[in-house]
Amino acid sequence: MSGDLVLGIDGGGTKTMVALADRSGRIVRTTRAGGTNPIDNPSWRTELAAALGPIGSVPQIIAGVAALPGYGEVDAISAAQSDAVAPVLGGRPHAILNDVDAAQIGAFAGQPGILLLSGTGSMVWARDSEGRSHRVGGWGDVVGDEGSGFWIGRRVLGQVAQSIDGRSPPTPMVEALFAQLGLDLSHPADGIEGWVTGLAHSRSAIAALAPIATRFAEAGDAAARAIIAAAADELSRHVRAIERILGPDAPWSYAGGAFRSPVLLAAVIERIGRPPVAPRLPPIGGALLAAARLADWSTDDVWIDGLCTALQHLPADQSALQQITT
Secondary structure, three states: OOOOEEEEEEOOOOEEEEEEEOOOOOEEEEEEEEOOOOOOOOOHHHHHHHHHOOOOOOOOEEEEEEEEOOOOOOHHHHHHHHHHHHHHHOOOOEEEEEHHHHHHHHHHOOOOEEEEEEOOOEEEEEEOOOOOEEEEEOOOOOOOOOOOHHHHHHHHHHHHHHHHHOOOOOOOHHHHHHHHHOOOOOOHHHHHHHHHHOOOOHHHHHHOOHHHHHHHHHOOOHHHHHHHHHHHHHHHHHHHHHHHHHOOOOOEEEEOHHHHOHHHHHHHHHHHOOOOOOOOOOHHHHHHHHHHHHOOOOOOHHHHHHHHHHHHOOOOOHHHHHOOOO
């Protein structure tokens, strides 16, 4: 591996990605690990170390940006995150960003706009025409995260319980939930309550139930459609709140695993009333773009398009990812 490189870290509730890019925007190496949200995962340092381990000692790294969940929200957590990345980035030009900040940078290639995130949690991050950041939401699952994967998954559990009780009409989500979790439907309380109490990482595990709602909403189930409609209501309220600052016609885009659902995305678009801008770069691209600018590289449209193409062609297999080298 030769030539200068920049490093980007994209942390999240369920997965973390680390990538190296060269001056042409080509990805030369990348790794993945589990979630690195300190609020949900007490093993976040271990996961971050696992992602950084194969890359952190590469001498050609000249700058880096770590985009980490929760950064800038709770002082003690932010300090711990800074300590965790210091062995790799501390001696080089670097920055630590909130992961949604990096997603906004990626979606708009550093330009103004509103980024609506619905992943494990939910939040809006925006930049105005003067480069100032603004945020709405992101209060965590106990206080907020409305419309997020966790929020949807929690309502799947509640709707299933109500349907089993007879408090609401039957829904195919009942059998789907028990099948996905490998639980015995003949003893539902033991199954669901035992599963919940045994969770090591409750936020990400419950968020993983969200596709049950989106799948059956697409199939026309009334209970699932009601959950998705309510999620879309909540997510659009995030955008409405930030529009008071950026204006009602500000461009918006989206990120996060919940938006893999066409039915959720369509419902949010309907409520916002204008189509989104397609994200120009994914969140890891935002971290790499920010790192390249720290390194004073030229990051014109050609460079950004090259990085976009490189990220689109990354293999999905973990072992293949770790073998990408020059």
